[in-house]
Each structure stands twice: as C-alpha cells, then as structure tokens.
Amino acid sequence: MLAVRELNKTYDTKGRRVEAIGEVSFSVADGEFVCVVGPSGCGKTTLLRCIAGLLPPTSGEVHVEGKKVTGPPDGLAVVFQEYGRSLFPWLRVADNVDLPLRAAGLPKAKRNELVAEALESVGLADAHHAYPWQLSGGMQQRVAIARAIAYQPRVLLMDEPFAAVDAQTRADLEDLIRSVWQRLGVTLVFVTHDIDESVYLGQRVIMLSSSPTSVAEDLTIDLPAERDQLATRSDPRFTELRGRVYAQIQKAKQERQ
Amino acid sequence: MIVLRKIGLALGLPVVLVAIWWFASAGSTDFYFPSLEKIVKAFPDTWFGPRMVNDVLPSLLRLAIGYVAALVLGVGLGMLIGANPRLRAVVEPLLEFLRAIPPPVLVPILILIAGIGSTMKILVIISGCLWPILLNTVEGVRAVDEVLTDTCRSYRIRGGLRVWHLMVRSASPQIVAGARQALSIGIILMVISEMFAASSGLGYTVIQFKDGFRIPQMYTGVILLGLLGVLLALLFRLAERRVLGWYHGIRAVQKER
Numbered sequence: 406m407l408a409v410r411e412l413n414k415t416y417d418t419k420g421r422r423v424e425a426i427g428e429v430s431f432s433v434a435d436g437e438f439v440c441v442v443g444p445s446g447c448g449k450t451t452l453l454r455c456i457a458g459l460l461p462p463t464s465g466e467v468h469v470e471g472k473k474v475t476g477p478p479d480g481l482a483v484v485f486q487e488y489g490r491s492l493f494p495w496l497r498v499a500d501n502v503d504l505p506l507r508a509a510g511l512p513k514a515k516r517n518e519l520v521a522e523a524l525e526s527v528g529l530a531d532a533h534h535a536y537p538w539q540l541s542g543g544m545q546q547r548v549a550i551a552r553a554i555a556y557q558p559r560v561l562l563m564d565e566p567f568a569a570v571d572a573q574t575r576a577d578l579e580d581l582i583r584s585v586w587q588r589l590g591v592t593l594v595f596v597t598h599d600i601d602e603s604v605y606l607g608q609r610v611i612m613l614s615s616s617p618t619s620v621a622e623d624l625t626i627d628l629p630a631e632r633d634q635l636a637t638r639s640d641p642r643f644t645e646l647r648g649r650v651y652a653q654i655q656k657a658k659q660e661r662q
Numbered sequence: 663m664i665v666l667r668k669i670g671l672a673l674g675l676p677v678v679l680v681a682i683w684w685f686a687s688a689g690s691t692d693f694y695f696p697s698l699e700k701i702v703k704a705f706p707d708t709w710f711g712p713r714m715v716n717d718v719l720p721s722l723l724r725l726a727i728g729y730v731a732a733l734v735l736g737v738g739l740g741m742l743i744g745a746n747p748r749l750r751a752v753v754e755p756l757l758e759f760l761r762a763i764p765p766p767v768l769v770p771i772l773i774l775i776a777g778i779g780s781t782m783k784i785l786v787i788i789s790g791c792l793w794p795i796l797l798n799t800v801e802g803v804r805a806v807d808e809v810l811t812d813t814c815r816s817y818r819i820r821g822g823l824r825v826w827h828l829m830v831r832s833a834s835p836q837i838v839a840g841a842r843q844a845l846s847i848g849i850i851l852m853v854i855s856e857m858f859a860a861s862s863g864l865g866y867t868v869i870q871f872k873d874g875f876r877i878p879q880m881y882t883g884v885i886l887l888g889l890l891g892v893l894l895a896l897l898f899r900l901a902e903r904r905v906l907g908w909y910h911g912i913r914a915v916q917k918e919r
Contacts, residue, residue, distance in 0.1 A: 479818075482817065485813065491809045494909075495831045495909075504819060504827060505818065505819060508824075
C-alpha cells in the first residue's frame with residue numbers, strides 16, 4: 406500500500422516562502438490504478454517527487470509498503486515526463502532497459518530475459534540495438550516504460566508521461582499502460598493534467614486544488630474494467646465523470662484568481 | 663567517391679605548398695635554407711636508424727605516459743571537484759592560478775625536484791596537459807542532466823555504474839574537448855622538456871643538429887614533428903568517433919529536424 410499523510414512542501418527562497426503543497430493526504434491500495442489530476446502549476450510533480458523519495462517533504466510522511474520513505478524506496482519505479490532526458494543517450498535501447506537490472510546485480514541470463522520480454526511487451530522487440538535518439542518521441546517513452554517494466558516494480562509512478570507526444574501516439578500509449586497494469590498487477594500512480602486521460606485510465610481520480618495544494622476530491626471511476634478508446638469515451642458515464650472532474654478543476658483555478 | 667574527394671580536399675593545399683617549397687628552394691645555395699630536395703634526401707638516414715629507437719620512440723613513450731596520466735588524473739579529480747560544490751568553491755581559484763602558469767617555466771623547478779631524467783619530462787607534460795582536461799571535466803560534471811540524475815536515484819544505479827554511465831559519459835563531450843587541447847599542449851611540452859638538460863629525444867636531437875650546423879637534418883626534425891602531430895590528431899579523431907559516436911549522432915538528428 407501507498408500512503409501519503411499530511412504532506413507539506415514549502416520552499417524557502419531568499420526570504421520568500423512558497424508553499425507548493427499545503428496538505429495532501431490519500432492512500433492507494435495494492436494493485437490500484439490512481440490518477441492524480443490538477444490545474445497546471447499545482448505541484449503535481451513536486452508531490453510525485455516526494456512520493457518517489459527524490460524530494461524530502463517539509464512535513465508529513467509518505468509510506469510505501471508500510472515503510473516510511475526517506476529516499477527512493479525499493480520496488481518503486483518512475484517514468485518521467487522528459488523521456489528524452491531520462492534515457493541514457495550513449496546506451497542502446499536494450500542497455501538502457503538493462504542498466505537498472507545490472508545495478509540490482511541480477512544474473513546475465515535473467516537480465517536478458519527480462520529486457521527481451523519488456524521490449525516485446527511495449528512493441529519494440531526489433532529496436533534493441535537502436536540508440537534512443539534514433540527513435541520517435543513516442544517510441545522513446547515506450548523504452549522508458551519498458552525499463553520500468555523490466556525493473557519489476559511493485560509501485561509504478563508516472564509523471565505526465567504522455568504530455569510531450571502527439572494525440573494518436575498518446576492513445577496507443579494509454580492502452581499500453583492499461584494492459585501493462587492489468588498484466589503486472591502493480592500499484593500505479595499516474596500524474597496528468599489531462600482530464601480525459603485521468604478518467605479514461607484510472608480506477609480513481611484524485612483531484613488537486615491550486616497551490617498550496619490539497620486534495621479537492623477523490624472520485625471513484627466506476628467504468629467497466631475493459632476500456633476502449635472509442636466505446637469508453639462515448640459512454641455517457643464517462644462524459645458524466647469527465648464533467649465532474651472538469652468542474653472541480655475549473656473551481657480550483659478560479660479559487661486561485 | 664566521397665571519401666576520395668574528401669582526401670583530395672584535405673591534401674590539396676599541403677601538396678601545393680610542398681610543391682612551391684620544392685621549386686622555390688631548388689638549387690638553393692643558402693646554407694641556412696637548403697633545398698627541400700636535400701632535406702628529403704637527408705630524412706631516411708637521419709631518422710630510420712638508431713635514432714628511431716634512441717630518440718623518437720622514447721619521446722613518444724614519455725608523451726604517452728604523461729598524457730594518459732594527465733587524462734586519468736584530470737578526469738578523476740574533475741569528477742570529484744565537479745560533484746562537490748563546496749570543494750569546487752575552495753579549489754577553483756587555485757586551479758585558475760595553476761592553469762595560468764606557463765608549464766615551460768616549471769621545467770627549472772622540476773629539474774631541481776626530479777632531476778633531468780624521464781621523470782622530469784613526464785612531469786612537465788602532465789603539468790601542462792592536466793588543466794584543460796581537469797577544468798573541462800569539472801564543467802562537464804556540473805552540467806549533468808537533473809532528470810538523468812533522478813533516474814539513477816530512482817533505479818538505484820550507484821557506485822561504479824553511476825560514476826561511469828551518469829558522470830563520465832555525460833561529461834565526455836567536454837572531456838574530449840579538453841583532451842584535444844591537452845594533446846597539442848603535450849606535443850609542445852614533449853619537445854620543450856627535451857631542450858633543457860637532456861641527452862636524448864626529439865627536441866634534444868633538433869637542438870643538436872642546430873648546434874652542429876647540420877641544417878638539412880634540423881629541418882627533417884621539424885618536419886617529423888609536424889608529421890607526428892598530424893598522425894596523433896588522426897588517431898585522436900578515430901578515438902573520438904568511438905567515444906562520442908552517440909553525441910555526433912544526436913547532433914546530426916537535431917540538424918535534420
């Protein structure tokens with residue numbers, strides 16, 4: 406389980422205190438798919454970096470699998486928004502996926518197996534020997550996803566992973582993530598600013614307020630588990646849920662002004 | 663075809679200049695400016711004999727040892743200083759001071775400390791080659807991408823893998839730029855170190871020829887040094903192509919887009 410308790414993050418910069426996150430609390434059950442959505446500039450990335458153990462919170466705690474997070478926790482992987490900067494440009498695709506496994510000290514045969522499986526599952530079975538920068542943006546993000554899959558995390562955090570890819574690639578990647586989640590049974594926290602995406606992907610949508618951030622609403626997405634870009638998005642219930650999230654985000658924006 | 667044209671373009675001007683030199687100096691009776699024909703004829707006898715083993719190879723060996731030592735020392739210290747802001751603040755002014763000292767001026771001091779043998783000459787080469795490599799490495803390490811750093815932390819890539827794949831490879835374009843400067847400095851210092859209190863080496867031999875009024879032989883020494891410089895630059899390029907293949911690849915891709 407993943408739990409965020411009364412998390413606060415305040416930046417002190419030259420006599421000016423900026424409260425990026427006011428107070429955020431929520432929990433995510435094992436194997437759950439939760440989307441976190443909020444207006445731009447609401448501290449989504451800050452929150453995710455705190456959960457990932459990359460940024461210490463000012464107060465409050467994050468617990469992953471019952472343990473307090475003080476640094477990057479074991480069994481947790483992150484897919485960053487900037488795929489171009491999170492892949493090693495001097496390593497070929499397969500070596501990028503392999504590097505965390507090497508660091509974990511897995512035997513070579515096991516690593517090869519995991520790398521091949523992961524690349525296969527994101528549809529890049531024939532890209533082993535390419536360099537990341539030889540691939541399109543969408544394919545690069547697939548490599549980053551493959552790296553996360555091969556790492557076999559129990560918790561997967563994704564920070565607006567599709568913000569920089571085109572709309573069609575984005576739809577494909579959304580379905581890819583759904584299928585990866587269903588297959589691996591990981592706990593998934595997906596941060597996005599895209600309302601449609603948050604409703605389409607998750608089992609729950611946590612809406613954040615504007616900065617200083619708090620949880621504005623925690624909404625269960627009661628859509629059928631089988632999602633389809635056409636059928637799901639034209640489902641009246643989808644439209645309803647989407648409207649609700651939209652209204653909440655608008656409210657959050659106005660409160661700030 | 664393209665390769666042939668490239669070679670043609672590269673060699674065109676030197677060939678023209680050599681031809682001009684050849685004909686302009688033909689039949690020269692000036693003792694200090696012998697004809698190129700005389701110089702070329704003196705070349706094999708001067709260098710393809712015991713001098714190759716007694717003077718040329720020892721010079722090159724000292725250059726190689728000094729250069730590699732400067733490379734190891736410069737990259738190692740550069741990593742350390744670049745990764746520690748506090749250490750950098752303390753040593754940076756000192757480094758700027760040391761870099762500003764022309765290395766030939768150190769020769770008398772190094773003779774007092776290390777005598778007139780090979781050790782002194784290697785130390786002179788190191789004292790000149792170190793700075794461009796060290797300072798460039800520091801800059802390169804400072805510029806390591808934050809997302810890539812976060813990626814390493816998240817995926818628990820630590821120790822040697824982190825130093826190599828995150829720091830050294832990230833900084834490698836700057837390291838190579840420093841190493842290129844250092845190579846030309848190294849060749850200069852190889853010669854200079856042999857002009858003081860030496861009994862063998864390329865620089866020593868050229869001075870001997872001058873003092874013995876063996877003018878054509880003196881010119882062959884200068885030409886040999888030039889040729890060695892070109893050869894080393896070519897070798898450097900080959901090495902760079904291997905080490906920075908990814909970097910030039912990215913730049914080519916960015917140009918296309």
